[in-house]
Amino acid sequence: MERPAAGGLCRPRRIPGALDGNPELSGLDRRAALAGLGVAALWRPAFAAAPGLTLSGRFQQGGFAMGRTAPRAQIFVDDVAEGLASQAGYFVVGFDRDAGPEARIRVVTEDGEATHVAVIAPGDFNIQRIDGLPEDQVAPQDEALLARIAAEVERKSKGFASLADLDDFRQGFITPVKTYRLSARFGGQRILNGEPKKPHYGDDLAAPVGTPIRAPAGGVVSFAETGLHFDGGLTLIDHGQGLITCYLHQSRIDVAVGDTVRRGQVIGAVGKEGRATGPHLCWRMKWHGRNLDPMLMVGAKQP
Structure with missing residues (x-):
């Protein structure tokens, strides 16, 4: 180091090529040059995958x-936060009966994010006429x-709001x-x-009174009542992350x-x-307020 002039600062010794971008200076030489300036390391931003x-x-x-x-990644659908993936990294997304032609699915972690724009095909829906119902049922x-x-709607809404930390949907139904x-x-x-009236948001499985009803997948019961005006005996099961299946008109709840x-x-x-x-x-299915066709989940395979 040169001695400082009176009232001045020490000026570092200049190393040729260290500060003037000499293209012939190797990376090792450049690091040595920087070390000669008292620089321990050169900070660079890290870009994770x-x-x-x-x-x-x-x-x-x-x-x-x-x-x-990734486990516990944040899930977004059309830029709306819809919860977290499970500890094993699984998640489910539902497309409403009246969903638009595309859905943007995005997962976000501290390391980055990934996005897929899903193309949603239109459904094939018919017209269902039912006559002879009591007027108080219409x-x-x-x-x-x-x-x-x-x-009854208020009580059911609490069951539909269930968000069990499960991924029991991943084996299909x-x-x-x-x-x-x-x-x-x-x-x-x-x-x-x-x-x-509103569209029919379920699949009607006709069978004799007393026929056993089986849970189509594992989960936690979030609602179970008999005697409801429209639904009769009703059970709701949360299969994880707000994927709820519904069982209406039951003669018995177990x-x-x-x-x-x-x-x-x-x-x-x-x-x-x-x-x-x-x-x-x-048999009905909902995901975060969206109405899904439960029959489409039968036999589904996890990714």
């Missing part, structure tokens, strides 16, 4: 996608009955009734007593809220309670 993203499923209205990515007017229905006749398909436009159920376990029996013209199980 993006998380992996693998998807399988039924990419159509009422369908779903099962994904695998357009109830009695104030006491309306208050009862509102209270079996049908909840072994032998049945599909008497009404998911998504059909309902016309009740000649009055247009489980209670908080119970853990395994795939194939009997949870109740087919009935004709509530708004029903004959014995059947109305």
Whole structure:
């Protein structure tokens, strides 16, 4: 080092090529030159690899996608946060009965993110006409009955809000009734007593009263009540991350809220309670408020 001038600072000894970008200076020489300036290391930003993203499923209205990515990655659908992947990295996404033509699925971790834009095929929905229903099952007017229905909706909403930290959906589903006749398909436009109503958000599996109903996959019971005005006996099962299956019109319920159920376990029996013209199980599925076709999940394979 040169001695400082009076009132001045020490000036570092200049190493040829160290500061003037000499292209002939090797990396090792350059590091040595920088060390000669008292620089211990040259900071560079680190760019980590993006998380992996693998998807399988039924990419159509009422369908779903099962994904695998980094454990506990954040899941976004169309830029809306929809929770976290499981500890094993699995997650599920649902496409509503009225979903648009595309869905942007994005997974985010501290290391990066990955995105897939899914093309959603239109569903094939029919028109379903049902006549001869009691008027209070189509357009109830009695104030006491309306208050009862509102209270039932409030209780059910808590069951639909369940977000169990599970990934029991990843092995796919079996049908909840072994032998049945599909008497009404998911998504059909309902016309009740000649009055247009909401689409039918379930698959009707016609079977005799008392036919056992099986859990199609493992999960936790988030709602179980009998005697509901429209639904009769109703059970809800959370299979993980808000994927909820619903079992309507049951004559008997064999489980209670908080119970853990395994795939194939009997949870109740087919009935004709509530708004029903004959014995059947109305099997429904929801994911974060979206209405899905549960039959599309039967036999699904994890990614």
